[in-house]
Amino acid sequence: MGMMARQQKPIGVFDSGVGGLTVVRALMERLPNENIVYFGDTARVPYGMKSRDTIETYTEEIVSFLLGQDVKALVIACNTIAAVAKQKVLQMAPSMPVLDVIKAGSEAALQTSHNRHIGVIATSTTVNSNAYAREIHSRAPEARVLSQACPLLVPLVEEGWLDHEVTHLTIREYLKPILAEDIDTLVLGCTHYPLLKALIKQEAPDLSLVDSSVTTAEATAIALTQHHLVNPDHSGADYRFYVSDIPLRFRTIGEHFLGRSLGHLERVALG
């Protein structure tokens, strides 16, 4: 295959459901010429409370689907998948760049923090996996990582309660223990949390927030350049969205996450 044909292939982005569209949104802004194929496992979401074994099996199915779409790179947009199944993805796609939100978020946190006390909020599976702490400590062993699982936040965001009193109270409660630890940086370690940025800022005005969707898009741009995979074709990018179910209100919620119309949306059965 010629160089140009390889460069024109899409980037495969995947998530447990709708949340990964925050990463697609950041990719569209940072890399407007790149074609994107998205897969969201909406039939089996949420992953955030599931075991490693189950998530690995689901991940295998998703990655097989995306490899069948002839992608040139993979972006793990889901923190929970990145936390427990990244090795599986690397094994399945050894010859292409694989980016993920945890690596990008950890690097950004270390660049942002002055006192190296870093807070991480995420799903229960991500927190229990210790993946953020491992990634941060591999670069800065002296850093302190304070993690807090926030399982109620995903449903609140999906309900659209982005500025609701209940969400304010929930965030205040979750942040209390980690704010007591003198952190100066907070990693939004879940696809849904970038939508709560304004509200978290109100509850913790002195913290620097790390939005891993933006940092992952930046890391993807760097990887594509390094691998000579940047799409030179400027005639307009193609976006395709695949999901394992199209639940009620999916389009509306999805467009909220993506910040624009979803366009080509198709259901595919996995497994």
Ligand code: DGL
């Ligand atoms: N996408 C998941 C994450 O970033 C959140 C939703 C879920 O639990 O599946 O961790």
